[in-house]
Structure formats: structure tokens, C-alpha cells
Amino acid sequence: MRTYLLKRLLQIIPTVLGITFVVFVMMRSIPGDPVVSLLGDAYTEENAIKARHDYGLDKPILLQYVIWLGKLVQGDWGTSILSGRPVLKDVMLRLPVTLELIVLSMAVALAIAIPAAIIGALRQNTWADYGATSVAMVGVSIPEFFLGVLLLLVFSVGMGGALPSSGWVYLPGTCQTVVCAAGLWGNTQHVLMPALALGVGRAALLTRLLRASMLEVIRSEYVTTARAKGLSERPVIFKHALKNALIPTVTVMGLQVGFLIGGAIVVETLFAMPGLGTYGIDAIIARDYQQVQGFALITAFAFVVINLIVDLTYTFLDPRIRYT
Amino acid sequence: MRSTRPLFGFLLGTVMLLGLIDASPTEAQTPKRGGTLRVSYGNEIAGLDFHTSPGYEMMWVGMNVGCGLINITPDGKFVPDAAESWQMSSDGLLYTFKLRKNVLFHDGTPVDAAAVKFSIERIMDPATKSGMRPFYESVHSVEVLDPLTVQVRLKHPYAFMFHMLAGYRTGLVLYSPTATQKYTVEDRKQGKPEAVVGCGPFKLVEWVKGSHLVMDRFDKYFEPGRPYVDRVMIRVIKDPVTEMAAFKNGEIDFIASFSPDHVDTLKAQSPKAHIMSGKETTPMVAQMKVTVPKDGKPMSVERAPHPIFGDVRVRKAVGCYGIDRQEIVKIAFKGQATPWVGMAPPGTLESVNVNHVCPYDQGKAKALLAEAGYGPAKPLTLELMTNNEKSVFSVIATVVKEQLARVGVTANIRVVDKVSWMNTTLQDGPWDMYVEDLLSLLTIDSNGYLSTAYVSKNSSVWSHPRHTDTKVDDYYARYAREMDSAKRKAIGKELLEYMADKMYWNTVSGSPFYMVSQPWVKGYVYNAEFEVHWDRVWLDK
Numbered sequence: 001m002r003t004y005l006l007k008r009l010l011q012i013i014p015t016v017l018g019i020t021f022v023v024f025v026m027m028r029s030i031p032g033d034p035v036v037s038l039l040g041d042a043y044t045e046e047n048a049i050k051a052r053h054d055y056g057l058d059k060p061i062l063l064q065y066v067i068w069l070g071k072l073v074q075g076d077w078g079t080s081i082l083s084g085r086p087v088l089k090d091v092m093l094r095l096p097v098t099l100e101l102i103v104l105s106m107a108v109a110l111a112i113a114i115p116a117a118i119i120g121a122l123r124q125n126t127w128a129d130y131g132a133t134s135v136a137m138v139g140v141s142i143p144e145f146f147l148g149v150l151l152l153l154v155f156s157v158g159m160g161g162a163l164p165s166s167g168w169v170y171l172p173g174t175c176q177t178v179v180c181a182a183g184l185w186g187n188t189q190h191v192l193m194p195a196l197a198l199g200v201g202r203a204a205l206l207t208r209l210l211r212a213s214m215l216e217v218i219r220s221e222y223v224t225t226a227r228a229k230g231l232s233e234r235p236v237i238f239k240h241a242l243k244n245a246l247i248p249t250v251t252v253m254g255l256q257v258g259f260l261i262g263g264a265i266v267v268e269t270l271f272a273m274p275g276l277g278t279y280g281i282d283a284i285i286a287r288d289y290q291q292v293q294g295f296a297l298i299t300a301f302a303f304v305v306i307n308l309i310v311d312l313t314y315t316f317l318d319p320r321i322r323y324t
Numbered sequence: 325m326r327s328t329r330p331l332f333g334f335l336l337g338t339v340m341l342l343g344l345i346d347a348s349p350t351e352a353q354t355p356k357r358g359g360t361l362r363v364s365y366g367n368e369i370a371g372l373d374f375h376t377s378p379g380y381e382m383m384w385v386g387m388n389v390g391c392g393l394i395n396i397t398p399d400g401k402f403v404p405d406a407a408e409s410w411q412m413s414s415d416g417l418l419y420t421f422k423l424r425k426n427v428l429f430h431d432g433t434p435v436d437a438a439a440v441k442f443s444i445e446r447i448m449d450p451a452t453k454s455g456m457r458p459f460y461e462s463v464h465s466v467e468v469l470d471p472l473t474v475q476v477r478l479k480h481p482y483a484f485m486f487h488m489l490a491g492y493r494t495g496l497v498l499y500s501p502t503a504t505q506k507y508t509v510e511d512r513k514q515g516k517p518e519a520v521v522g523c524g525p526f527k528l529v530e531w532v533k534g535s536h537l538v539m540d541r542f543d544k545y546f547e548p549g550r551p552y553v554d555r556v557m558i559r560v561i562k563d564p565v566t567e568m569a570a571f572k573n574g575e576i577d578f579i580a581s582f583s584p585d586h587v588d589t590l591k592a593q594s595p596k597a598h599i600m601s602g603k604e605t606t607p608m609v610a611q612m613k614v615t616v617p618k619d620g621k622p623m624s625v626e627r628a629p630h631p632i633f634g635d636v637r638v639r640k641a642v643g644c645y646g647i648d649r650q651e652i653v654k655i656a657f658k659g660q661a662t663p664w665v666g667m668a669p670p671g672t673l674e675s676v677n678v679n680h681v682c683p684y685d686q687g688k689a690k691a692l693l694a695e696a697g698y699g700p701a702k703p704l705t706l707e708l709m710t711n712n713e714k715s716v717f718s719v720i721a722t723v724v725k726e727q728l729a730r731v732g733v734t735a736n737i738r739v740v741d742k743v744s745w746m747n748t749t750l751q752d753g754p755w756d757m758y759v760e761d762l763l764s765l766l767t768i769d770s771n772g773y774l775s776t777a778y779v780s781k782n783s784s785v786w787s788h789p790r791h792t793d794t795k796v797d798d799y800y801a802r803y804a805r806e807m808d809s810a811k812r813k814a815i816g817k818e819l820l821e822y823m824a825d826k827m828y829w830n831t832v833s834g835s836p837f838y839m840v841s842q843p844w845v846k847g848y849v850y851n852a853e854f855e856v857h858w859d860r861v862w863l864d865k
Contacts, residue, residue, distance in 0.1 A: 031740075031744045031747060031748075032741070032743040032744050032747055033743070033747050033751075034743075036743055036746045036747050036750060036751075037370070037378070037743055037746070038378075039378070039453065039455075040370070040377070040378020040379065040455055041378055041455025041456075041493070041763075042376060042378075042453045042454055042455035042457070043455075043746075043750050045623055047453045050453075051453075079510070079514075080514075080533075082370055082371060083369075083370065083371050083513055083514050083515075083533055084371060084509075084510040084511075084513035084514040085514040085515075085533055086514075090533060090534075093532065093535075094534065149565055152565060152566060152569050153565075153569070156569040156570075156572075156573060157568075157569045157572055157573075157593065161572070161573035161574070161575075164570075164573065164575060165566050165569035165570045165573055165575060166559070166561050166566050166567075166569070166570045166575065167559060167570075167575065168535070177530060177532050177535070177536075178529060178530045178538075179529060179530050179536065179538045179557075269562055269563060270563050270565075270566055271566060272559065272560060272561040272562065272563070272566055272570075274532065274534045274535035274536075278534050279534055282368055282534065285741060285742070285743065286370075286743065287743050
């Protein structure tokens with residue numbers, strides 16, 4: 001197990017570097033120049049050349065990447081070309097917001113998917129099953145931004161401001177700025193709609209997947225054996241069937257993290273949240289290369305680590321699985 | 325030298341046409357102190373070096389953290405800021421400013437003549453890379469006469485010196501020499517409070533990009549009793565639907581720039597909202613490229629006519645007679661904008677209506693196209709570029725495409741993002757025609773795009789159509805240096821007509837600008853994008 005873990009941890013390095021390299025090259029290959037955004041009204045050919053030199057953008061791409069990597073090793077993530085702000089500091093400021101959003105979205109997804117899938121599987125081809133399947137189809141079909149706007153109009157505009165439309169209140173102890181609002185209740189109010197907007201689509205997907213797995217598992221011999229032993233239905237379903245049925249679902253959950261990060265860009269923009277999603281999209285639009293690299297680095301790292309955790313979860317769900 | 329006020333009467337005989345402004349009623353109430361003014365921005369602040377960072381979002385912070393010499397009111401009067409009085413010599417070459425006593429920067433250092441000299445010279449220094457530098461081209465030197473008197477000497481008369489100091493971009497923002505020399509431009513750009521030191525009513529507390537910007541009342545501000553609010557908190561809400569929801573819920577007090585597309589919805593959702601607007605000061609354009617580099621190298625001085633729009637007949641057929649401006653306004657702005665031809669929009673000082681130069685006339689358009697060799701046998705096809713910054717751009721591009729189809733011209737729309745658009749246009753890239761709204765114009769002079777004169781002043785990149793007609797330079801020079809307002813207006817009118825007639829600049833309408841405040845926000849004086857000051861604002865709740 002330890003060897004496996006070490007191997008997987010070492011694999012993170014080339015994976016993350018590979019992703020950052022691809023992003024680095026792609027950003028410099030697409031049309032657009034950060035110097036244009038930087039200089040604004042002061043844009044002249046002369047100033048542009050000077051600025052490109054100052055930021056090292058006139059060097060070959062490979063050399064630029066090596067320089068970036070060299071600084072990264074020393075803990076320097078660079079500074080935003082546009083705002084001059086240190087990338088690492090901004091990423092760390094925004095990471096808790098996005099992390100909380102993603103975790104809660106997944107929680108929302110599971111809270112909906114697990115009961116819906118169990119009901120759908122146990123009462124196959126009944127109204128309950130059709131209902132759960134139909135809701136899942138609708139959920140999959142609604143994009144995050146649309147659901148987000150609907151939630152906004154219902155809970156924020158329609159219900160007299162039952163939930164705040166935008167902004168962020170930090171969890172106690174997580175605020176890193178001079179001026180900020182923090183509190184558990186405020187945080188819950190602010191995260192509820194974004195987490196629902198992001199989580200419902202995932203819930204729908206997981207419901208369909210888990211329902212299919214459950215249908216397969218509940219017909220397997222060991223479940224029949226468990227019932228034959230006289231076990232009541234609850235432990236049969238939750239202890240024997242669900243745990244095994246969850247394995248493919250957990251795999252997909254890991255892969256869904258990528259989609260959640262993508263969805264976070266939309267949801268954070270809609271709800272004006274100071275998270276990594278808005279940080280990334282602003283960086284891409286402005287061609288702020290350093291900021292994009294910071295975003296790519298942290299999201300790639302998060303994606304790889306979460307998938308490692310997912311792999312390790314298999315051993316908990318199915319003790320027969322052993323890593324060597 | 326003579327006193328300032330009569331001279332302004334002479335200089336500014338014309339009241340600024342800033343429009344019928346729905347400004348805050350000036351209630352005869354005693355302002356209440358305290359509270360936080362919560363402001364929303366539709367776009368992120370790019371940086372906080374007020375002399376170099378781009379964008380209105382930065383400027384509106386700069387106007388409140390910084391102070392300058394003078395400000396300009398909505399009716400075009402100049403009012404004191406750090407300068408208590410000012411004079412201009414009869415030849416228009418010497419400007420003398422007397423500063424108020426006891427004006428302090430936020431770091432406690434005095435706002436004196438040396439600080440004014442320092443700030444102007446910083447902007448004029450090419451190494452600073454300030455977008456304002458071209459407007460200081462006429463400045464010869466800045467002299468400190470005594471600690472409270474500073475004199476600006478010009479090389480030649482410049483009729484818009486006061487306008488420029490008061491309201492071009494941020495206006496002149498004075499910087500504390502001590503803090504500016506101590507900290508780097510990077511420190512200011514990223515908004516370190518100790519580096520961004522002005523003398524305005526609010527001092528910067530914190531800027532967290534993507535989250536908020538906070539300014540607190542500067543207790544030693546030179547205007548007694550002001551500002552009224554303790555704090556201004558700015559948040560960025562990009563989506564207008566969310567912004568409207570936040571406004572309706574009372575989460576924000578003031579929307580600094582509201583999407584024109586959503587004004588009707590906002591009115592329906594929040595009937596008590598105080599919506600402020602005026603005659604447009606920003607032109608919505610359908611610009612055409614006039615020349616291309618002869619050697620194919622972008623920005624080359626050697627120019628050749630653009631394959632389509634190098635011919636003035638085609639420019640006039642397409643941009644002048646082929647575009648129905650009324651229809652554009654009706655469809656794209658629901659009638660809430662002004663169909664316009666002149667380079668300077670209706671709200672710009674000394675702008676005149678030259679719509680008669682370009683009446684919508686399909687017959688004339690077809691005839692001119694035929695004269696230029698286009699017709700059924702040789703149809704004209706062009707690329708119409710726009711960007712996705714505002715949804716209205718694509719709507720206008722679609723309407724223009726439809727209108728051009730009526731005269732037998734095929735326009736293929738290409739939508740790009742803002743940075744790609746800027747790259748293409750600034751760097752002399754390949755484009756035929758684009759739809760976009762450009763910088764808000766306080767005066768005709770403030771349009772840095774209009775002249776080839778700027779070519780020699782390192783701003784040629786902004787002359788997107790890249791015409792090479794030096795007659796425009798002559799017009800511009802005569803206009804900006806003419807101190808007699810009647811004569812200047814006549815030159816201005818000629819200039820606007822000439823630009824429209826040659827189609828070097830193709831405005832289709834004004835681009836409306838809206839600000840919105842809650843009913844409890846009192847004392848705000850609307851002055852379009854030019855002057856956004858929150859020191860007189862108070863909260864009646």
C-alpha cells in the first residue's frame with residue numbers, strides 16, 4: 001500500500017507539470033496579448049515592446065516555461081501581469097471558497113442521488129422509479145447557469161431576498177483579508193444556491209449511474225445469500241448492496257471534479273463569488289499568463305489528488321481491493 | 325494675467341451639453357454622517373496606479389482616493405479641488421494655480437506645489453507609460469513659485485487645459501511624492517494601501533481582486549465635514565441579473581455602470597430605483613479601415629489603400645448611406661439612444677449634429693457602389709468584426725449586416741473576445757469593419773483616436789482606421805489651440821463634418837450610460853463617467 005501510495009504521489013509531479021506545460025503553450029498560441037490589457041490607453045508599439053521585455057514575454061516559449069518552473073520550485077508562482085498581485089497569495093485567498101463550493105455541491109449531489117437511486121432500483125418500473133429517472137433526466141439537461149438564474153429569481157428576487165444573491169461570507173477562521181464578513185449562518189446562506197446550481201446536474205448523473213449499479217448488485221448472489229441468512233432489508237441494501245454499487249459511482253465522482261471546476265467558473269461568475277473559477281476566467285479573458293498558470297496548477301493538482309483519494313476509497317468500499 | 329472666473333465665462337461660453345440629467349434631487353435635508361456605501365461594479369478593477377492602470381473602474385476609485393487641482397461640474401463649470409483659485413495668462417501660455425492651505429495626503433505629507441510638479445512630471449515622463457501623456461504634449465514646464473503656488477507653462481495655447489486637468493480620464497490625480505518614491509509601480513498597481521496615497525476624501529484600506537475594494541473616510545480631508553459616509557465598499561457583480569437581484573434585496577446601494585439592456589427590467593423590479601443617465605458621451609461606431617501596410621508589416625509607415633474601404637465611395641456607400649441609424653437605435657437600444665453620425669456624441673462638449681451628412685439612402689449607396697465597380701456581377705463581401713464584451717455589439721452587427729444586404733453587400737460577422745479585438749485593431753491587424761463603443765468623450769479634443777497628429781506622439785496605434793489625411797491634423801491643431809470659443813466651435817463643426825464626409829470615423833449612435841442608486845442614497849451628483857465622487861453622498865436610512 002505504502003509503495004503504491006508513493007508511486008501515485010510521484011506520478012502527480014509529471015501529470016501536473018504536463019498539464020501546466022500544455023496550458024502554458026496553449027495560452028501563448030491563442031490570439032491576444034496581455035500587454036494590450038496592461039497598457040490600455042498607453043498602448044504604443046514602443047511601450048508594448050518595453051512591457052513584453054519587462055515581463056520576459058519576448059523570450060522563446062520554452063525558456064519562459066523553464067523560468068516559470070524555476071521560480072515555482074522556489075515557491076514563487078509569479079505575479080499577475082495586469083494587477084501586479086502575487087499569484088500564490090490570490091490563489092490561496094480564493095481556494096477555500098471554491099473548495100467549499102465543490103465539496104458542498106458534491107454533498108448535494110450525493111444527498112439527492114443516493115436515495116433516488118436506491119428507490120429507483122428497489123422499485124424498478126414503478127412510478128417511484130419513473131419519477132426518479134425523469135427528475136434525473138431533467139437535472140442532467142439543465143445547465144448550471146440556467147438553474148442558477150432560476151434559483152436567483154425564486155429565492156433572491158421572488159421571495160423577498162430569502163437568500164443573498166451574491167458575494168461571500170467566509171467560514172469562521174478562514175478569512176485572510178483585512179475587511180471581510182465571516183460566520184457560519186452567513187456562509188450557509190451564501191453557499192446554498194451556488195451549491196444547488198452546481199450539484200443538481202451532478203446528482204442527476206450519479207442517480208442514473210448508481211441506479212444501474214444497484215440494479216446489478218441487488219440481483220447478485222451475495223445479496224440473495226444475505227437475504228437468505230435472514231438479514232433485514234436495511235443492512236442488505238446499505239451494508240452489502242450500496243457499498244459495492246458505489247464503486248463505479250465513486251470513480252465517476254472523482255472524474256466529475258473536473259466538471260465541477262468548470263461549473264464553478266459559471267456559478268461563481270453568476271453569484272459574484274470570489275473563488276478560483278472567477279479568478280481563472282478573468283485571467284483567460286485578459287490573457288494574464290501568470291494568473292492562468294496559477295489557476296491551471298492548482299486545479300490540476302486538486303484534480304489529481306482527489307482522484308488519488310478516490311482510488312484509495314475503493315479499499316474501504318471493497319476490502320478485496322488491495323494496492324501493492 | 326487676469327482673474328480666472330471672467331476668463332472661464334469667455335472660454336466656456338457654451339454650457340456643456342451633458343444632457344437632461346436625472347440627477348439626485350438636492351433635498352434641503354441635513355446630510356447624515358456614517359454608514360457604508362455599497363457599490364457594485366460590472367467589471368473588475370485592472371490595477372490601482374491611477375496614472376497608468378486602464379479602465380473606468382480604476383478611474384472611479386482614483387477620483388475618490390485622489391484629489392486634483394480642479395473638478396468639472398455637469399454644466400461644464402470648473403470648481404476648486406486642491407487648488408483654491410487659478411489664472412490663465414492672456415496669451416493662454418501660463419496657468420497659475422494657488423493651492424489651499426493644509427491639504428494633506430493620506431500619509432500626512434502636505435499637498436504643495438512641489439507635489440503638483442512631481443505628479444505632472446510623472447505623467448509626462450515616457451518611462452511612466454501613462455495613457456494621459458499625449459494630452460500633456462503642450463506642457464513646456466511646471467514651476468514651483470512658492471509652496472502653495474504652481475505655474476504650468478505651455479509651448480502653445482491649449483484650449484482644453486482645464487478640461488484635461490479636471491476630467492480627462494481621472495483628471496489630474498496628485499500623488500504623494502514621498503509614498504510614490506518609496507514604493508514601486510507594482511505596489512501601486514496591486515493596491516497596497518501604503519503605496520496608493522492620494523489626497524482625496526477616501527483612503528484605500530484594501531483591494532482584494534475579485535472580491536472587494538474598501539475605502540474609508542479620510543478624517544483630515546480638506547472639505548470640512550466631508551465625506552459623509554464612513555466607508556465605501558465596492559464589489560464586482562458581472563451578471564446584470566444578479567446585480568438587479570442584489571439591488572432589489574438592498575445588498576447594494578449604488579450601481580456604478582448598469583447594462584442598458586436591462587434598464588426596463590430593473591425599473592419593473594425596483595420601481596423606487598433612482599436611475600441616472602444623460603445625453604450619450606460615448607460613440608457607438610461601425611468603423612472602417614482606410615489603409616493597410618504597404619509591405620504587409622503591421623504598423624508600417626508606408627501605407628496602401630485598404631482593398632475595400634480605401635475607396636471613399638465605398639466607405640460612404642456602406643458606412644454613410646447604407647446604414648439606417650434610426651433602425652439600429654430602435655432595435656438595439658429600444659429607442660433609448662440617439663442616432664448619430666458625428667465623431668463626438670451628443671453629450672460631448674461642443675459636439676454638433678452632422679446627421680445631415682449621412683442620411684439613410686439605399687439608392688445613393690447602390691449608385692456609389694456601382695461607381696466603385698461593385699454590383700451583381702461583382703458583389704461586395706466584407707468582414708464585420710465585433711467582440712463579446714457587450715451583447716449589444718452583436719445585435720448592432722446583425723442589424724448592420726441586414727441593412728448592408730439591402731444594398732447588395734454581404735457582411736460576414738466575426739465575433740471575437742475583447743483582447744483579440746484590441747490586438748487586431750491596435751496592432752494594425754487585418755480587419756474591414758468593426759462594431760464597438762469607444763471611450764467616453766468629455767470634449768472633441770479628448771478623442772485620442774481622431775488625428776494622425778498623434779502618430780508622431782506615439783499614439784498612432786489608436787487611430788484604428790489609419791487614415792493618412794494630414795488635413796485632419798490641421799483641423800485638430802487649429803481646434804485645440806483656438807481660444808476663442810465661437811471660432812473654435814466653427815472649426816469643430818467643420819472637423820466633424822469633414823470626418824463624416826470622408827468616413828474616417830463612422831458613428832452610428834450614442835452609447836447610453838446608466839447609473840442606479842437606492843432611494844436612500846442622497847447627494848450624488850451625476851456627471852456621466854467623467855466625475856464619480858462619493859464624498860457628498862450620504863445615506864438616509
